[in-house]
Amino acid sequence: MDKRVQFYKKLKKKLIKDTSYPSKYLFKFIVPASDDKILQVEDLFNFTGAVITKTSSKTGKYVSISILVVMKKADDIIIKYMEAEKVEGIISL
Secondary structure, eight states, rough: OOHHHHHHHHHHHHHHHHHHHSSSEEEEEEEOHHHHHHHHHHHHTTTTTEEEEEEEESSSSSSEEEEEEEESSSSHHHHHHHHHHSSSTTTEE
């Protein structure tokens, strides 16, 4: 089993153990400071009622994106992280 699959299984167990659903969840990502990349991340949360906050790095090369959104279950959180992986250069925190 690859590390990515193990990571998501472990995360799912932790989310189920520590959280009752539906619950607010804070996603945090760092992306290269490209309008296209930022838009790709924002589009993942369209029509979800998410509150999105963006902060540029000191050098302006990267943007931190915080997304506070109500999630219905742990699987939905995992799906969002997997969708976010498709954005080139993204770092999930």
